[in-house]
Every structure is written in C-alpha cells, then in structure tokens.
Amino acid sequence: MASEQAGKDRAEAADRQAPARAQVTPAAPQASRQAAAAATAQAPARPADGSAPSPPRAAAAGAARAAEPAPGDPEMRRRILMRWLMWGSAFVFFAQSALAGLAMFWPRRVLGFGSKVDAGPVSSFPAGSVTKFREGKFWLSRLDNGVIALYWRCTHLGCTVPWREDEQLFHCPCHGSIYERTGQNIAGPAPRPLDYMTVEIVNGRIIVNTREIHERAVHLPQHVTPV
Numbered sequence: 001m002a003s004e005q006a007g008k009d010r011a012e013a014a015d016r017q018a019p020a021r022a023q024v025t026p027a028a029p030q031a032s033r034q035a036a037a038a039a040t041a042q043a044p045a046r047p048a049d050g051s052a053p054s055p056p057r058a059a060a061a062g063a064a065r066a067a068e069p070a071p072g073d074p075e076m077r078r079r080i081l082m083r084w085l086m087w088g089s090a091f092v093f094f095a096q097s098a099l100a101g102l103a104m105f106w107p108r109r110v111l112g113f114g115s116k117v118d119a120g121p122v123s124s125f126p127a128g129s130v131t132k133f134r135e136g137k138f139w140l141s142r143l144d145n146g147v148i149a150l151y152w153r154c155t156h157l158g159c160t161v162p163w164r165e166d167e168q169l170f171h172c173p174c175h176g177s178i179y180e181r182t183g184q185n186i187a188g189p190a191p192r193p194l195d196y197m198t199v200e201i202v203n204g205r206i207i208v209n210t211r212e213i214h215e216r217a218v219h220l221p222q223h224v225t226p227v
C-alpha cells in the first residue's frame with residue numbers, strides 16, 4: 001500500500017509540473033526564431049554560387065574611406081596628377097578635332113594655277129632660259145628684252161607642250177605643233193601662238209598672274225614684260 005501511495009504522489013507531482021512545461025515549450029520556438037532573424041539581418045548574404053559572403057556594404061565603404069589617402073599624401077598627389085593628365089589629353093584631342101574641322105571650311109589661299117605666282121627674282125633667269133613652273137602651268141621664257149609667261153596648253157587640242165632643250169623649241173607630242181621660245185607657232189596644226197599670262201615686276205621679282213591668260217593671233221613685242 002505504501003508503494004501504491006508513493007506512486008500516486010509521484011503521479012500527482014508530475015501532473016502539477018506538466019502545465020509549467022506546457023507554458024514554456026511554445027515560447028521556446030518563438031524566441032529561437034527571433035534570434036535567428038537577428039542573426040540573419042546581421043550576417044552577410046551568401047552568394048548564390050556558394051562562395052564566401054562579401055562584407056556588409058557599410059563596412060566596405062568604411063574600409064574604402066579608411067584606404068583613401070589624405071590630402072598632401074604622395075599617393076593623393078599622384079592621383080591628382082593623373083587626373084589632370086587625363087583631362088589635359090582629352091582637351092588636346094578635342095581642340096585638335098575642332099581645329100581640323102575649322103580648317104576644312106576655312107577659305108584656302110590658292111598659290112598655284114589660278115592665282116598670282118611669285119616666280120622669283122629676275123636675276124635668277126638668265127637670257128635665253130626657259131623655266132617650267134608646274135604649279136602655275138606655265139613656262140617662263142627669258143628673252144633679250146624681257147620675260148614672257150607662256151601657258152603650256154597647246155592651242156591645237158590642249159596637250160601639255162614640253163620645252164625641248166635639244167631643239168630650243170616647244171614641241172607638242174600629240175600632233176607635232178612647234179613653237180618658238182616667244183610662243184610663236186611655226187609648224188603643225190596649232191592655229192595660233194601659245195597663250196601668255198600677265199607678268200609684273202615687283203621689287204625685282206617676277207610675279208605671274210595665272211588668272212589672266214591672253215590669246216593672240218601672232219606674237220608681238222608688247223606681249224613681253226621688260227625687265
């Protein structure tokens with residue numbers, strides 16, 4: 001009987017303690033969930049590929065600020081210098097591009113055919129010489145009494161007429177027209193002498209105006225500019 005009584009006492013004692021456990025047990029999962037949430041908020045996110053998580057952004061920014069060199073630091077001066085070099089290079093590049101664009105639209109001063117050509121000082125051309133000026137498309141013929149600039153276009157069909165030093169004549173290779181050093185035609189199908197350009201002597205220099213080309217039926221002394 002005593003053992004039965006002892007068994008009942010233990011059962012009653014267990015029944016008295018059971019509600020207390022029933023009240024504690026539900027609270028435990030909630031506390032653990034809150035603790036887990038706090039830990040998740042503070043813990044860095046793990047990348048999807050499973051690699052090591054990166055430190056929090058605030059921590060990374062703080063580290064970057066800490067790594068930033070202070071003003072006056074050699075590293076800071078180097079960075080400033082590099083920045084100026086970069087901007088300077090960009091400025092030079094854009095300035096060159098702008099100047100190139102302007103140059104395309106700037107009116108050009110034509111110095112060759114179609115403009116006045118400075119042939120050089122009179123003393124550079126001895127009497128009897130015939131000098132070719134490719135840019136101005138003329139032959140400068142130095143005569144005894146002056147100079148004449150002859151347009152090198154044949155008056156027959158327009159071929160370029162070369163001076164033949166061996167013949168001391170202009171001889172057109174196309175159809176054989178021949179001209180004297182004055183430009184007078186003496187053979188071939190050419191209908192008239194070579195055309196001549198206006199020449200003026202300025203401060204001892206021969207200036208040929210390749211815009212002013214004159215036709216003539218025959219060579220005359222007044223076509224020669226005295227020097």
Ligand code: FES
Pocket residue numbers: 154155156157158159172173174175176177188189190
């Ligand atoms: S083009 Fe010179 S002779 Fe005909």
